[in-house]
Every structure is written in structure tokens, then in C-alpha cells.
Amino acid sequence: MSDNENDRKPAAEATPPLSKAKRQTNRRRVLRTILLTGGVLGAGLSGFLPLIYSQKKRLRPPGALDEKDFLASCIKCGQCVQVCPVSAIKLADLIDGMGVGTPYIDARAQACDFSCDAVQCVLACPTGSLTYHKPSFLPVRAGAALAAKPILLAKEKDPEPTLNLGERMGVARLTRPEACLAVQGKGFKGQTRGPDFKGTMRYMDVDRWKPIRIADHPYDVPECDLCARECPIKGAISIETVFAPDGSKRKSPVVHEPCVGCGVCEMVCPVEPAAITIEAREVWKT
Amino acid sequence: MSDVLKRRFFDQIKVMFGWEPSKPTEITPAAQKIHFYKKGNRDLIAQKLHARAHAEHKNTWRNRRWATLILANLLFVVSFALDIQILEGALTASRFVGFHLIDLNSALQVMLAHKHIINNLLIGTGTVLVLWVLFGGRTFCSWVCPYHLVAEWAEKIHLWLAGKKLVTDQTMDRRLRTVFWVVFALLALATGYTVFEAISPTGILSRALIYGPGLALLWVLALLVFEVFFSRRAWCRYACPIGLTYGVVGIISPVRIKYKLDGCFHEGDCRKVCLVPHVLDTVIKGRAVDTEVPIGPDCTRCGLCVDTCPTGSLTFEVKGLSKLA
Numbered sequence: 316m317s318d319n320e321n322d323r324k325p326a327a328e329a330t331p332p333l334s335k336a337k338r339q340t341n342r343r344r345v346l347r348t349i350l351l352t353g354g355v356l357g358a359g360l361s362g363f364l365p366l367i368y369s370q371k372k373r374l375r376p377p378g379a380l381d382e383k384d385f386l387a388s389c390i391k392c393g394q395c396v397q398v399c400p401v402s403a404i405k406l407a408d409l410i411d412g413m414g415v416g417t418p419y420i421d422a423r424a425q426a427c428d429f430s431c432d433a434v435q436c437v438l439a440c441p442t443g444s445l446t447y448h449k450p451s452f453l454p455v456r457a458g459a460a461l462a463a464k465p466i467l468l469a470k471e472k473d474p475e476p477t478l479n480l481g482e483r484m485g486v487a488r489l490t491r492p493e494a495c496l497a498v499q500g501k502g503f504k505g506q507t508r509g510p511d512f513k514g515t516m517r518y519m520d521v522d523r524w525k526p527i528r529i530a531d532h533p534y535d536v537p538e539c540d541l542c543a544r545e546c547p548i549k550g551a552i553s554i555e556t557v558f559a560p561d562g563s564k565r566k567s568p569v570v571h572e573p574c575v576g577c578g579v580c581e582m583v584c585p586v587e588p589a590a591i592t593i594e595a596r597e598v599w600k601t
Numbered sequence: 602m603s604d605v606l607k608r609r610f611f612d613q614i615k616v617m618f619g620w621e622p623s624k625p626t627e628i629t630p631a632a633q634k635i636h637f638y639k640k641g642n643r644d645l646i647a648q649k650l651h652a653r654a655h656a657e658h659k660n661t662w663r664n665r666r667w668a669t670l671i672l673a674n675l676l677f678v679v680s681f682a683l684d685i686q687i688l689e690g691a692l693t694a695s696r697f698v699g700f701h702l703i704d705l706n707s708a709l710q711v712m713l714a715h716k717h718i719i720n721n722l723l724i725g726t727g728t729v730l731v732l733w734v735l736f737g738g739r740t741f742c743s744w745v746c747p748y749h750l751v752a753e754w755a756e757k758i759h760l761w762l763a764g765k766k767l768v769t770d771q772t773m774d775r776r777l778r779t780v781f782w783v784v785f786a787l788l789a790l791a792t793g794y795t796v797f798e799a800i801s802p803t804g805i806l807s808r809a810l811i812y813g814p815g816l817a818l819l820w821v822l823a824l825l826v827f828e829v830f831f832s833r834r835a836w837c838r839y840a841c842p843i844g845l846t847y848g849v850v851g852i853i854s855p856v857r858i859k860y861k862l863d864g865c866f867h868e869g870d871c872r873k874v875c876l877v878p879h880v881l882d883t884v885i886k887g888r889a890v891d892t893e894v895p896i897g898p899d900c901t902r903c904g905l906c907v908d909t910c911p912t913g914s915l916t917f918e919v920k921g922l923s924k925l926a
Binding site: 343344345347348351352354355356358359360362363383384386387388389390391392393394396397398406408409410412413414415416439441442443446450452453 | 680686689694695708716717721725771772777780781785793794795800804808812815827832835
């Protein structure tokens with residue numbers, strides 16, 4: 316490939332037979348090329364491996380397509396991350412295989428509280444991975460669709476009180492009822508999640524537009540109802556009187572059909588780990 | 602365009618897809634005259650030494666390019682970090698003061714994997730297509746891609762080690778890049794996953810700069826180590842499908858490097874600094890088909906050859922406009 320070599324050869328000459336050394340060089344080059352092919356394709360396809368153990372489902376931002384379609388359409392630009400006023404959206408790393416660079420929400424650390432009112436992440440998405448209107452050829456899983464457009468409590472009095480969401484992100488479940496303070500009949504006083512918790516949320520009674528740190532908003536409730544109290548969606552969760560297995564009456568949070576799976580209940584739950592959690596991409600089952 | 606240049610134009614497209622440049626079959630009479638003159642004129646060597654003594658090493662275009670590359674990526678970073686919202690997103694897709702911009706290769710992967718194209722995706726892709734047709738196709742690589750910059754630094758280490766005879770550049774078959782382009786397109790189509798996006802160092806680096814580092818940087822590091830110790834600029838030269846996508850765009854771009862035969866001493870310094878030396882085959886003694894030959898579409902318009910050339914035989918040119926430098 317060096318210039319001098321080419322310089323010496325006259326312009327048009329039949330190619331001489333290759334020397335042994337040259338043949339060997341060429342052979343090695345082919346081997347190296349195959350090596351690089353294997354390396355790059357191996358790295359690319361290794362994305363399929365973590366899919367096996369990433370069965371732990373990620374909570375995707377609101378309006379996300381079903382996982383397979385989401386991974387196909389997400390261009391991994393992070394514009395949804397940029398517009399979120401509470402920084403709920405994070406980008407997945409290498410262990411997520413094909414999902415590297417895709418957005419997810421760790422609700423316990425920072426849930427989506429719809430502070431933006433209009434689901435800004437959906438607006439920001441350039442490829443329709445997050446969408447208000449799912450294309451017609453993509454099926455809606457049974458129970459994923461919301462019976463009605465969810466009413467956002469923060470703008471209940473607005474002319475247009477609903478969120479433009481057709482499907483839920485997941486569903487809240489009381490996964491550890493024995494730990495739930497309401498079930499135990501206990502109240503809660505102080506900062507939920509402690510003084511160092513970085514999570515933020517907007518409180519209607521503090522500022523309609525500005526989310527504040529949860530640590531700066533202590534509670535004092537005789538019977539814990541934080542999940543129901545802070546749920547941003549109308550009619551999604553309430554504290555009900557239920558019958559325990561032994562027949563005695565007790566209180567318990569009950570999740571209803573309008574639950575969109577935003578994760579605020581999981582974030583504000585004072586017990587560690589949370590008694591109520593979001594089951595990502597889960598559908599509503601009666 | 603004359604017939605010889607037309608033939609070369611198509612040859613250079615083949616070269617971009619991985620074929621080795623071939624010796625010209627036809628050379629214009631004017632160029633032949635210069636070739637003949639150079640062959641018979643031994644005084645040239647004296648002139649060459651003279652020019653060499655007076656040539657000062659310039660980094661004009663490199664500095665402009667590095668500044669542009671760093672500024673472009675910095676604009677992404679500060680748009681998010683300081684929330685000034687000028688250029689939101691990452692290199693794969695972004696919004697410049699509200700206008701969608703979508704990387705051509707990423708868009709292609711998404712379109713093939715998802716098989717559904719929404720308007721914003723189309724608008725962003727179209728805008729970027731027009732942008733890089735205007736600016737020169739692979740100009741994206743050397744003037745914007747953050748991996749290009751770190752790979753350039755890795756290349757310096759590689760060359761230093763090579764100078765000490767500690768490593769040698771292990772070349773590969775350039776057709777591999779075309780194979781990768783097709784394979785990744787087919788993988789996206791067949792599996793429904795944007796397989797290439799998961800390993801694209803451009804995307805990984807861009808996101809790491811904007812949203813903070815992650816484990817995915819280990820893959821980028823592995824590539825750099827491979828390039829330092831084994832094969833010079835291997836990713837950009839033999840693998841990256843993004844480069845080929847933008848190269849295809851560059852076929853019709855007016856921005857390019859132009860080679861002028863008469864002043865050239867055929868020292869080959871330009872080929873030594875070039876990321877894609879196969880596009881500079883025309884500077885080899887006796888190869889230029891005309892007195893002025895535009896460089897092919899695989900050229901990243903990085904300007905290193907322009908900086909290096911002691912005789913000013915390589916210059917930036919915008920077809921239809923007067924020369925830039």
C-alpha cells in the first residue's frame with residue numbers, strides 16, 4: 316500500500332503472480348477482517364443476552380409503546396429526559412442489552428407525578444416511541460387501555476382536566492400488605508423517605524407549578540394515607556375498610572381502575588422497602 | 602464534467618464501498634503532459650527539498666474542525682446542563698431551537714426495526730439529509746462525531762507506538778464496512794431491534810457527554826484500545842455504518858477537497874495523515890486523470906491533507922463557488 320511501491324510500477328501492466336509473502340499477508344488480512352467482524356457482531360448481538368436476565372421489567376415513561384415496539388422505535392436521544400420537570404426519566408445502561416440508552420423510570424427514586432400537566436415526554440419523542448395515539452396496526456393488550464382519559468387532580472378545575480393517555484404504564488399493587496402502616500392502623504409523622512431523599516414532587520397546596528423536595532414537605536397523619544393522599548390521578552387509589560382474613564376490620568389502600576402506574580404511591584410510601592409498588596407494564600385485572 | 606472525471610467519479614463510489622482504487626485507463630492530454638514533464642525533470646527533487654525546508658506545519662483546518670466538533674457537542678451538553686434549550690437531545694436525534702434533527706443512520710435503523718414512520722421522524726431525517734448534502738456528507742464524521750475526536754487522539758498514540766516499532770497497523774478489508782451496513786440493516790429489519798444503536802460509539806459517547814457516563818463507555822474504550830494497539834482507526838475505516846451512510850450522502854455534495862496536479866511533488870504526506878487514504882490515490886505519481894481532480898465521497902473533509910500539503914495542491918472547494926482556502 317505504500318506510495319513508493321506504486322510509484323515504481325509503470326501505469327498499465329498485467330498483475331504479476333503474488334509472491335509467497337504477499338499471499339501470506341493477504342491471508343492474515345482476511346483472518347483479521349473475520350476477527351473484527353466477529354467482534355463487532357458479537358458485541359452487537361450480545362444485546363440479546365441481557366434480555367434474558369432483564370426480565371425485571373423497567374417502568375417506561377407515559378405513552379410508551381409495548382416493550383418490543385418501544386425497543387424497535389426508541390432512537391435513544393434522551394429528549395424525554397430533558398423535558399421532565401422532576402427528572403424522573405433515566406437512560407438505561409449496558410446491562411439492558413438492546414435497551415442501552417432507552418428511557419425508564421425508577422419510581423421509588425423519582426416517580427412521574429405529571430408535574431408537566433401535558434405529558435411533555437410524549438411531546439418530545441421524535442420517533443413515536445412515546446405517543447398519544449398508538450398507530451392502528453399495533454394492538455392494545457387487554458387491560459392496558461384506560462377506561463377513560465385519566466383526570467389529573469392538579470388540573471381538575473381546568474376546562475380540560477384530563478391527561479392525554481390511552482394506556483397505563485403499569486399498575487400499583489399493595490405487594491407487602493403486612494408492612495403497610497394503614498393496614499397496621501398506624502399513622503405517620505415526619506419526612507417520608509427521610510431527610511436525605513432527593514425525590515421531588517409538586518404539591519398543589521404549596522405551588523401549582525413548582526415541584527419541591529419531598530423531604531421539605533413533612534407529614535403528620537393519624538392514619539397513614541400517603542399513597543392515596545398524593546396520588547395525582549382522580550379515583551386511582553383510596554383507603555378503604557376491608558376485612559382481614561380473620562374477619563376483623565382494618566384499613567387498606569385499594570387501587571382502582573384509573574391507576575396509570577405513575578409510581579407516586581411507591582415513591583411516597585414511608586416503609587422500607589415500599590409496601591405499595593408499581594408493576595411495570597402490568598395490565599388492569601378485575 | 603469530462604468523461605475521464607465522470608469515470609473517476611463512479612470509480613470513487615466503488616472505492617467507498619470497499620474496492621481498491623485502480624490505475625486510470627485514460628488520462629487527459631493536459632494531465633499527461635504534466636506527468637511526462639515531472640518524470641523527465643530531476644530538478645524537481647531540489648525543488649522538493651526547498652519546499653520541504655520552507656513548509657511550516659499548519660494545523661489551521663484541524664483547529665477549526667476540533668473547535669467545531671467540541672462546540673457542537675458542548676452545545677448539546679449545555680443545552681441540557683444549563684437548560685438553555687438550544688440543541689436538545691443527543692446526536693441520534695435532537696431539536697435545534699425546536700426543529701427536529703435526526704441522524705440518518707439512526708433514523709434508518711429505527712425505520713427498519715419499527716416499520717412505522719411518524720412525521721417528526723421524517724421531517725428530522727429530511728432536514729439532516731439536506732444539511733449534510735450541503736455540508737459534504739462525511740463532514741459529519743470529522744466535524745461532529747465525538748468518537749472521531751477521541752479516535753484521532755488514540756491514533757496519535759498508535760502512531761507514536763508505531764514509530765517506536767512497538768505496534769504495527771494491521772490493515773483489514775475495507776469491504777467489511779459495506780458488509781456491516783447491510784448486516785445491521787437486515788438485523789434491524791429481521792429482529793425488530795436497533796442492534797447497531799446498542800453498540801454505536803457515536804451514540805454512546807454523545808449520551809455519556811450529555812446524560813453522564815455509564816458502563817457502555819467500556820465498549821468505546823475497548824474499540825479505542827483495539828485501535829491503539831492493533832489496527833489504526835479500525836472502527837471508522839472498516840466498521841462504522843454511519844460513515845457509509847453519510848458517505849452516500851456526500852456523493853452529491855458540493856463541498857469537497859480538490860487536488861491540483863501541477864504543484865504536487867507526490868511526496869505522499871497527505872496519504873500518511875489521512876483517515877481514508879484510498880480517496881487520495883490520485884496523488885500517487887502518474888495516477889491523476891486530469892489537472893484538477895475532486896476527491897471522492899468517502900473523504901471526511903477533515904482537512905488534515907490540506908494542512909499537511911506543503912505545496913497547496915489540496916484545497917477545500919465548494920463546487921460552483923470560489924475556493925475557500
